[in-house]
């Protein structure tokens with residue numbers, strides 16, 4: 795299965811977006827609540843990014859929303875016409891170059907082919923500014939073997955992320971949305 799731009803754009807075109815919860819993830823918003831509004835934030839594989847919309851309303855203006863498909867980026871621009879074009883990046887995460895204070899993960903890791911996981915961690919380490927933090931949600935369940943979402947478990951993630959990052963927290967998420975309750979961990983990691 796080629797998980798490329800055509801694959802993801804056709805999912806949006808056909809409305810096959812089972813991952814899309816339709817509102818900002820409570821766990822991510824709670825995490826961001828007390829963060830400085832000046833923080834430079836990246837949301838990779840952002841999809842429709844209700845988190846970006848909510849964070850924008852909360853006063854975070856330095857948010858970069860990145861996705862392979864232009865469809866969800868256009869959707870966000872429709873919802874927030876003032877959102878700066880240059881902060882809507884249609885590109886492959888692995889080609890992106892910049893440095894961020896905060897990077898938010900939600901159903902992006904699980905959308906990538908598992909053979910890209912080491913590269914994902916390495917790229918996250920490259921994209922974090924000094925003192926920056928990667929935070930978010932990972933499925934703590936087997937999920938699918940042949941197609942996304944690909945699953946995993948805490949032990950596997952600790953070993954994988956530990957290659958390049960120091961994991962500060964990785965625990966069962968207390969404020970998951972109902973369908974994901976008990977099936978995901980919330981984590982925070984910094985560069986070693």
Ligand SMILES: C[S@@+](CC[C@H](N)C(=O)[O-])C[C@H]1O[C@@H](n2cnc3c(N)ncnc32)[C@H](O)[C@@H]1O
Nearest residue numbers: 802813839840841861862863886887900901905
């Ligand atoms: C499962 S969806 C999750 C979207 C969003 N994070 C959410 O929670 O609704 C995965 C998203 O990652 C994007 N994506 C997949 N591979 C990517 C890559 N290599 N670089 C950037 N975006 C990618 C897809 O286009 C899709 O929008």
